[in-house]
Amino acid sequence: xxxxxxxVPIALGLGATFAVLFLVAVRAGQFEDLxxxxxxxxxxx
Amino acid sequence: MSSAPALSACLHCGAALExxxxxxxxxxxxxxAIIAGAGLERYYAERTAFAPRPAPxxxxxxxxxxxxxxxxxxxxxxxxxxxxxxCVWLVERVLEATPGVVSARVSYGSGRARIVFEPGTVGVAExxxxxxxxxxxxxAASAAAPDGTDRxxxxxxxxxxxxxxxxxxxxxxxxxxxxxxxxxxxSALFRWTTLLVATPAALxxxxxxxxxxxxxxxxxxxxxxxxxxLGIGVMYATGVVATVAGQHAYFDSLTMLVFLLLxxxxxxxxxxxxxxxxxxxxxAALPRVARRVVGQAIEVVPLSALRPGDRIEAGAGEExxxxxxxxxxxxxxxxxxxxxxxxxVSVGPGGRVHAGAVVADGGLRIRVESVGGATLLDRMSEELxxxxxxxxxxxxPDQIAPWFTGATLVLASGTFFAWSARFGVFxxxxxxxxxxxxxxxxxxxxxxxxxxxxxxxAAARRGVLVRSGDxxxxxxxxDTVILDxxxxxxAGEPVVxxxxxxxxxxxxxxxxxxxxxxxLAIVDAAVxxxxxxxxxxxxxxxxxxxxxxxxxxxxVRIRSAGPGGxxxxxxxxxxxxxxxxxxxxxxxxxxxxxxxAGLAVEMCSGDHPEVALRVAAxxxxxxxxxxxxxxxxxxxxxxxxxxGATVLFAGDGLNDGLALAAADVGVAMGxxxxxxxxxxxxxxxxxxxxxxxxxxxxxxxxxxVIRRNLTRSLLYNAAAVAAAAAGLVNPLVAALLMPLxxxxxxxxxxxxxxxxxxxxxxWTR
Numbered sequence: 087x088x089x090x091x092x093x094v095p096i097a098l099g100l101g102a103t104f105a106v107l108f109l110v111a112v113r114a115g116q117f118e119d120l121x122x123x124x125x126x127x128x129x130x131x
Numbered sequence: 132m133s134s135a136p137a138l139s140a141c142l143h144c145g146a147a148l149e150x151x152x153x154x155x156x157x158x159x160x161x162x163x164a165i166i167a168g169a170g171l172e173r174y175y176a177e178r179t180a181f182a183p184r185p186a187p188x189x190x191x192x193x194x195x196x197x198x199x200x201x202x203x204x205x206x207x208x209x210x211x212x213x214x215x216x217x218c219v220w221l222v223e224r225v226l227e228a229t230p231g232v233v234s235a236r237v238s239y240g241s242g243r244a245r246i247v248f249e250p251g252t253v254g255v256a257e258x259x260x261x262x263x264x265x266x267x268x269x270x271a272a273s274a275a276a277p278d279g280t281d282r283x284x285x286x287x288x289x290x291x292x293x294x295x296x297x298x299x300x301x302x303x304x305x306x307x308x309x310x311x312x313x314x315x316x317x318s319a320l321f322r323w324t325t326l327l328v329a330t331p332a333a334l335x336x337x338x339x340x341x342x343x344x345x346x347x348x349x350x351x352x353x354x355x356x357x358x359x360x361l362g363i364g365v366m367y368a369t370g371v372v373a374t375v376a377g378q379h380a381y382f383d384s385l386t387m388l389v390f391l392l393l394x395x396x397x398x399x400x401x402x403x404x405x406x407x408x409x410x411x412x413x414x415a416a417l418p419r420v421a422r423r424v425v426g427q428a429i430e431v432v433p434l435s436a437l438r439p440g441d442r443i444e445a446g447a448g449e450e451x452x453x454x455x456x457x458x459x460x461x462x463x464x465x466x467x468x469x470x471x472x473x474x475x476v477s478v479g480p481g482g483r484v485h486a487g488a489v490v491a492d493g494g495l496r497i498r499v500e501s502v503g504g505a506t507l508l509d510r511m512s513e514e515l516x517x518x519x520x521x522x523x524x525x526x527x528p529d530q531i532a533p534w535f536t537g538a539t540l541v542l543a544s545g546t547f548f549a550w551s552a553r554f555g556v557f558x559x560x561x562x563x564x565x566x567x568x569x570x571x572x573x574x575x576x577x578x579x580x581x582x583x584x585x586x587x588x589a590a591a592r593r594g595v596l597v598r599s600g601d602x603x604x605x606x607x608x609x610d611t612v613i614l615d616x617x618x619x620x621x622a623g624e625p626v627v628x629x630x631x632x633x634x635x636x637x638x639x640x641x642x643x644x645x646x647x648x649x650x651l652a653i654v655d656a657a658v659x660x661x662x663x664x665x666x667x668x669x670x671x672x673x674x675x676x677x678x679x680x681x682x683x684x685x686x687v688r689i690r691s692a693g694p695g696g697x698x699x700x701x702x703x704x705x706x707x708x709x710x711x712x713x714x715x716x717x718x719x720x721x722x723x724x725x726x727x728a729g730l731a732v733e734m735c736s737g738d739h740p741e742v743a744l745r746v747a748a749x750x751x752x753x754x755x756x757x758x759x760x761x762x763x764x765x766x767x768x769x770x771x772x773x774x775g776a777t778v779l780f781a782g783d784g785l786n787d788g789l790a791l792a793a794a795d796v797g798v799a800m801g802x803x804x805x806x807x808x809x810x811x812x813x814x815x816x817x818x819x820x821x822x823x824x825x826x827x828x829x830x831x832x833x834x835x836v837i838r839r840n841l842t843r844s845l846l847y848n849a850a851a852v853a854a855a856a857a858g859l860v861n862p863l864v865a866a867l868l869m870p871l872x873x874x875x876x877x878x879x880x881x882x883x884x885x886x887x888x889x890x891x892x893x894w895t896r
Contacts (some may be wrong), residue, residue, distance in 0.1 A: 090317060094324055098297060105293040112286050122238050125216035 136141045139663075144266070145181035147663040155664050156643045156654075158185030162265045169228035171221060178217035185266035186238070191259040193433035194271050199247065203233055206255050209272040210237060210262060222262055228299040229261055232267070238730060243272055281400055287336045288393040294332035295386035301325045301331040306863055319377065326374045329382035333367040337389045337397065353533035355576050361393065361536070362571025367562045369645030375687040381568050383866045388573045391873045399580035399600065402587040406596040418714060421445075424496065434503065441499045445486035445490050454506045455497040457482045462493015465648075465712075467786055469508065474712075474742075487785065487804070490648055492691075511785050511806075512759070528579045528841065539570040546856040565855035567863055574872040579837050581880035586833030589884045593825035594817035595798070602812035604837075605796050606830025608777045612725055612767060612823070613790070616736035616746055618803055619717045620820060625649055625710040627656035634706030638689055640665035640682040643673050649697060652710055717821040718750045724824050724894050731776070735764050737786050764790035781815075781823050783807065800825055832886035840879045847872045 111117065139148045143159035144642050156885055162185050166174055196204045212639035213219060219237045226235035226246060231253030237244040248258055262269045301321045340363065343356030363385060370380035384785035423432045424442040434452050437443070442458065445451055451464070463475035466488045475491040478484055483498060487508040490523075503509060516733045543566045550559035583600035589595050591665040617623055625648055627635070639657035642650035643664055657664060667687070677697075690702045696709045703883040725732050733754040736743040743757035768790045771778050778785070780794035785801025791797030792810045806812050815822045851868055854860050860868075 087314070087317065091320065094301075094320060098299075098324070100295055103296055105290055105563065108289045108293075109286060112282055112289065117282075117285055119238060120237065122219070125239055128216060 141664075142175065143182050146658045147661055149663040149665045156264065156376040158264075158397075159567075161185065163548070165261065165264055166221065169225050170230075171224050172220045174217055177213045177220075180218075183212040184268040185264055191256040191263065191269070193238070194255050194259055194269075196250070196255050198250075202249075203247050203250075204250045205247050206248065206258065207272040208259060208262065208269040208436075210242050210244050210267045210269050210315065212267040213239055213242055217779045218267065221759065222265060222267060225261055225265060228573070229258065232258060244269070271669065277493065281397075281404065281887075282620075284339070284397050284400060286329075287339070288390070288397050291332050291336040291386065291393050293391040294328050294336065294605060295383075295390040297328045298325050298332075298382050298386045302862075305379065308784040309863070312596055314633070315377075322374050322377070322380065325380065325382040326371065328342050329367070329370065329386050332386045332389045333363055336393060337363050340392065345793070353536050355528045355572065356534040358532065358539060358570070358572050359576050361539070362568060363389065364571075365564060366571070367565040369560075371882070375472040379862045381564075381862050381865055384568060384869050385865070385868055388571065391573060391870070392576055395577040395584075397578040398584040402584035402591075403599060406587050406591050407598050422449075436672070437499060437502045439499050439501060443497050443499055444494065445497065447604075449490050451484055451486050451488045451497070453488070453497070453499045454483075454485050454508075455501075455503045458496045459486060460493060460495040462495050464488040464495075467490050469511075491649075495862075510786065511788065528575060528837075531575070531845075532840065533579045535575070536570060539567065542570070542852055542856065543567050549856075550858070562856060562860075564859045565858075565860040565865065566852055569855045569860055569868060570848060571869075572844070572848065573667055573869060574847065574876040575606065575841060577876045578840035578844060581877060582833050582836045582840065582883055583623045585836075585883040586829045588820075589887045590813075590829035590833065591824050593829070593887075594819065594824055595815050595822035595826040596830075597826060597829070599811040601813065602796060603830050603833055605777070605812070606779070606826050607832075607834035608831070609730065609779040609796055609827055611731045611733070611771050611776040611778045611825075613733045613735050613771070613780045613794070614736055614752070614820075615764075615780075615784070615787045615790075616721075616734060616743055617712060618783035619781050619800055620701045620716050620746060620750055621712045623712060623802060625652045625798075626713040627652055627708055628711055628713055629704050629709040630656065632660065632662060634660050634699050634708060635660070636665060637682050637687050637701055638697070638708060641678050641680045642668050642687060643667070643688055644670045645678060647672075649710060650678075653697075653708065673829045714746055714749050715820050717819050720753055721821050721824050722750045725767065725827070726826065728890075728895065730827070733758055733767075733771075735762075735767050735780075735790065737761075737784075761786045765793045768793045778798055779823070779827065796826075798826060828887045828890050829883065832883045832890070835886065836879055836882050839882075840876050844872055844876060845877070847875070 139153070140146065141148055141159055142153045143163045144155060146155040148155055154163060155263040159182075163181065166172065171324035181878055183407070192204055196206045198204050209583045209831050210222065213222075219239045222237050222244065223235045226232050231249045231251075233247040233249065235244065235246045244262070248257055255422060259269045301324045305313075305318060305321050305325075307313075308321075320473065324330070337360075340356045340360045343354055343817075344360035347354035347357050366381040366388075370382050373380040385485070421432055421434060421437050421441075421443045422429050422445070423437065424444055429444060437453055443453065443455070456482055457478055459480050461477070461479045463477050464484055465475045466485070467486050478495065484495070485508060486502075486506040495507075504513070543563050547559045547563040550562050579600070583603055586596055586603050587600070590603070597606065614620055630638075635653065638653050639662065642653045644650075644667065655663070665682050667680040667682050670678065672678045678689060679686070679688050681687070683700075685702050690698050690700070692698045692707060697706055699706050699708060717784050722732050731754070732752055733756070734743065734752045735756045736746075737759055738757060740757035741776055747753070747755040756763075759767065764782075764787060767777050768780055768823060772793075772795065778794045779792045779798060780798045781798040781800070782788075782791055783800035783803045785807055787799075788807045788810055791807060796813065797811045798813045798815060799808040801816045802818060803813050813826055851860070851872075
């Protein structure tokens with residue numbers, strides 16, 4: 087059971103990493119246009 | 132008719148053809164040549180819809196460009212006519228193959244194009260001209276970039292989701308320990324973990340609610356944000372104390388609540404933004420230019436360079452850029468957008484013309500008298516902008532909020548005093564906190580944004596773009612509908628109403644080479660009847676007079692037969708084509724449905740009484756006001772409102788703008804004047820009037836759903852508060868109760884679409 091003492095911080099750290107990645111993605115405008123890239127892939131040379 | 136020629140279809144737009152050439156008109160031929168020139172023939176194999184037929188466009192030279200720091204320039208366009216993803220691909224590739232264009236990005240969803248080019252190599256007129264030549268009319272897009280609030284909300288939502296999920300995990304461990312027993316050091320670890328993770332949710336993610344509550348207090352109001360902020364504040368503050376004291380806290384409820392409320396806001400903002408963007412694209416105006424006469428030459432100048440005293444020329448299809456007096460030339464001008472009159476007016480030397488009028492035929496030389504802000508058009512637009520400043524209405528939840536806040540505080544203090552009188556102050560804290568927590572109106576605050584987002588979507592799917600939640604809610608209260616005639620009940624442009632197929636075929640053979648509105652109508656009629664277009668040769672068009680040429684090797688003459696028709700004459704006979712500003716096909720049905728929904732329907736037109744009465748009789752409207760000037764329309768709307776009615780006014784022209792702004796809800800037709808669309812609450816994006824009905828239905832359904840959701844969540848909250856006051860609620864019970872009430876509201880919001888669809892089915896059956 088003592089393992090949770092470091093497993094919980096590790097889990098939180100992992101989660102926080104993804105939260106930060108999400109933050110970076112939003113700042114980079116990844117969520118501005120959700121429709122076009124899907125269409126575009128059909129045509130790009 | 133000649134011996135059965137081979138049938139084919141126009142390679143570009145798909146119109147049926149007789150032998151002849153591969154293209155139906157010069158526009159399609161140019162478009163196809165551009166595509167072939169760029170090596171993009173693949174487009175024809177991959178597209179899923181035929182291309183639009185290109186129409187001539189003037190005024191591209193003065194599209195606003197933005198200089199970039201590296202010497203390049205950028206232009207933002209709103210491109211219409213994008214029918215499939217292949218259109219986007221085509222426009223991008225053709226532009227990128229144009230020398231001087233650095234990059235081109237087109238969005239299929241919003242129809243926005245962003246083009247970067249080298250101003251030294253290529254001009255903006257040429258860049259935009261390529262897009263126009265392909266058949267996609269470009270217009271200036273508003274420069275406004277998407278504002279930061281959407282991004283900000285999304286960030287907060289993402290962080291709130293992270294917090295809620297992790298707090299939930301730790302809380303489940305705590306609850307498990309609660310029942311099965313857990314060592315103190317572990318429960319302390321999990322309790323401090325929940326505090327750590329819940330802190331950003333309460334202090335940063337929930338900021339919009341803190342700000343809303345604070346702004347409300349400042350304005351001496353009690354908005355919905357206040358009880359929400361109160362609940363979050365109490366949960367967090369008691370949670371910190373409980374964590375230090377080694378007791379259970381409400382952090383799981385807190386984070387879930389913040390997440391759900393933010394999700395509601397994000398959904399509402401998205402729905403509103405996409406409707407507003409689409410409406411704005413329709414209203415985006417092409418900057419006007421004029422052809423100025425300088426000595427013997429003619430130069431194209433932007434409107435800003437035009438001065439009173441200048442001479443300008445205008446030909447068929449052009450929109451006049453200034454007010455002035457005709458010096459020479461004869462022709463007809465359509466003033467429909469200004470006055471609502473459907474028939475073109477004949478003008479000659481000495482006649483007065485106004486900016487915004489469109490030349491139907493003929494060529495005019497005009498001495499400019501007033502330009503820019505001094506024109507009738509601009510003065511009317513300015514008047515509109517001032518009339519359109521309307522105070523925001525408060526939603527139902529905001530009306531309840533003060534009572535709700537008051538009741539919560541009374542109940543909480545009642546609980547506190549009752550418990551402390553009986554068991555002492557120390558034991559009274561738990562139930563009091565529980566009351567404040569379960570009273571937190573999560574479901575109540577979610578009820579309106581979710582239903583509004585759902586209602587905006589239901590309306591948009593039916594062709595009407597409602598700009599704000601307020602407007603949608605007002606739509607639900609409308610009991611009187613006043614409709615303009617020209618461009619609203621009717622299409623606003625000539626349509627062939629009766630014609631013999633053989634006559635139509637001959638006429639279309641010549642008219643396919645003309646850009647006159649009548650010519651476009653004739654070709655459209657032939658194409659829609661599936662008549663293959665024959666190929667006219669030696670076609671000569673005489674503005675204001677007619678068109679001559681050879682079809683099947685024989686001479687054909689087309690002459691105007693006064694308003695309402697053209698005569699077509701050939702060697703063996705002659706025939707008449709009737710053209711009128713026809714009633715929209717769905718007008719009668721829509722009027723009947725509006726009436727069946729309990730609304731009073733009136734018509735208010737600037738046109739002549741006899742035309743107005745004929746149209747009214749055709750669609751089944753009995754209350755008709757004809758030959759009404761713009762202030763008259765506004766007064767009609769005002770008098771109905773004074774009589775207690777909630778009025779919807781639908782119109783398309785500048786002459787409707789005042790009435791539109793004076794009505795409770797103004798609906799503009801997407802084919803009408805741009806400044807009218809700017810002051811409207813909703814814009815119809817299709818060439819139909821049915822969406823007006825859809826807007827009313829969506830508004831009603833939204834109101835109903837909000838009302839039902841509010842009732843349910845109030846009952847729910849009342850029950851939960853009673854349980855909390857009795858001391859039956861602890862953090863676990865709260866964590867189970869809260870998401871349940873929110874789920875109920877989310878499910879209810881989806882009911883807007885179901886209700887609108889049910890209304891439609893009931894009517895069509």
